[in-house]
Amino acid sequence: MSRSSPRVGFVSLGCPKALVDSERILTQLKVEGYAIVPSYRDADAVVVNTCGFIDAAVQESLDAIGEALHENGKVIVTGCLGKRADLIREAYPDVLAISGPQDYASVMRAVHAALPPKHDPFLDLVPPTGIKLTPKHYAYLKISEGCNHRCSFCIIPSMRGDLVSRPVDAVLIEAEKLVAGGVRELLVISQDTSAYGVDLKYASREWRGRSWRTRMTELCAGLAELGVWTRLHYVYPYPHVDEVMPLMAAGRLLPYLDIPFQHASPRILKLMKRPGNIDKTLERIGRWRKAVPELTLRSTFIVGFPGETDAEFENLLDFLREARLDRVGAFAYSPVDGAKANDLPDPVPEELKEDRLEQFMAVQAEISAARLQRKIGRRLTVLVDRVDADGAVARSTADAPEIDGVVRIRDGRRLQPGTFAEVIVEGADAHDLEARCVAAD
Numbered sequence: 001m002s003r004s005s006p007r008v009g010f011v012s013l014g015c016p017k018a019l020v021d022s023e024r025i026l027t028q029l030k031v032e033g034y035a036i037v038p039s040y041r042d043a044d045a046v047v048v049n050t051c052g053f054i055d056a057a058v059q060e061s062l063d064a065i066g067e068a069l070h071e072n073g074k075v076i077v078t079g080c081l082g083k084r085a086d087l088i089r090e091a092y093p094d095v096l097a098i099s100g101p102q103d104y105a106s107v108m109r110a111v112h113a114a115l116p117p118k119h120d121p122f123l124d125l126v127p128p129t130g131i132k133l134t135p136k137h138y139a140y141l142k143i144s145e146g147c148n149h150r151c152s153f154c155i156i157p158s159m160r161g162d163l164v165s166r167p168v169d170a171v172l173i174e175a176e177k178l179v180a181g182g183v184r185e186l187l188v189i190s191q192d193t194s195a196y197g198v199d200l201k202y203a204s205r206e207w208r209g210r211s212w213r214t215r216m217t218e219l220c221a222g223l224a225e226l227g228v229w230t231r232l233h234y235v236y237p238y239p240h241v242d243e244v245m246p247l248m249a250a251g252r253l254l255p256y257l258d259i260p261f262q263h264a265s266p267r268i269l270k271l272m273k274r275p276g277n278i279d280k281t282l283e284r285i286g287r288w289r290k291a292v293p294e295l296t297l298r299s300t301f302i303v304g305f306p307g308e309t310d311a312e313f314e315n316l317l318d319f320l321r322e323a324r325l326d327r328v329g330a331f332a333y334s335p336v337d338g339a340k341a342n343d344l345p346d347p348v349p350e351e352l353k354e355d356r357l358e359q360f361m362a363v364q365a366e367i368s369a370a371r372l373q374r375k376i377g378r379r380l381t382v383l384v385d386r387v388d389a390d391g392a393v394a395r396s397t398a399d400a401p402e403i404d405g406v407v408r409i410r411d412g413r414r415l416q417p418g419t420f421a422e423v424i425v426e427g428a429d430a431h432d433l434e435a436r437c438v439a440a441d
């Protein structure tokens, strides 16, 4: 163990179940490089695993918390008495955190907040940011798992269950670590980013000495504090999406929304059992663009959904022409094993599906090309992804990695991947921009 490892004292009270909880927490502390020490004096913080079974056990636990606070000062409380947090807070308002039994994740979060783990490059096999499959300068930040919706073409809820959000402090601490490790762009992902925190009733958590709600807007405000690009994916057009517009307008959140609309016909959306209401969508898009003129909108659509009539497909094309989205992906509907939509009547013949997909993409290609043309002559900030003999390949705020276009910088051979540059746009096609470098990080 390195001598600079943070040191944790541990008081374990209660029954064998509590003992097993203590063993698990101690194991995790050791795995993460914390030293376990036997005295209050040697510890940087103390975890007290409490019991709340009978009055005498409650009193013993409260006394142990009091002693640890008196002898050490930094105390994290967990275990059965943690279920009665009010009682503990009333007696000892200064404890750092309180969690219930078997809540190892909350204990570790509290330990991380009180004593950030020290990374020793000679001893630790895993970097502080964990193992990443993305380039060093961008990272996906998963904020929840599962989904509360039941879209008829999707089997994700049956595979991953209902929405389970990560508490906001856990997400913000992970984001902080990623940024400290060199990440310049955070890509927020989930099945439904707008629903973030619903399952936790938007519980408040502490981060950087302030209280934050586990909710999309508050999460965005927290991520904005980190001073890097933050991009939102899989946002559903619920009313509270309007709340992030001021952050975008102030340049604190990337002016980019990835909203999978999937269709524009109210009847098809109903058959799809999609969340959100399409009726006022065009109006809302108009308002968003007014508030954030730089806003880039990306979406995905399904054409040829069972029962889609010619008129409904035309309805979709009309929506596309009016909404003038910047980036669009589309798929011809294909049944997924186990999806409810497989039982719907009137499947669209394969040939017709392909024909509609082609028409759809042709309409969108014109729109995308026109929107990119408007950028010619403008100065943009870009993040460099890679450099090769032909120059640099970068992305602007309008381009998510892998799914959107890129900005090619012919004279960018001397730029470094993972740095920002200023460019002037000189050309555009239906997907990508050509640009000249005018300043680098």
Ligand code: SF4
Residues within 6 Å of the ligand: 147, 148, 149, 150, 151, 154, 155, 156, 157, 191, 192, 275
């Ligand atoms: S398509 Fe998305 S919103 Fe619908 S059920 Fe699947 S994961 Fe949830």
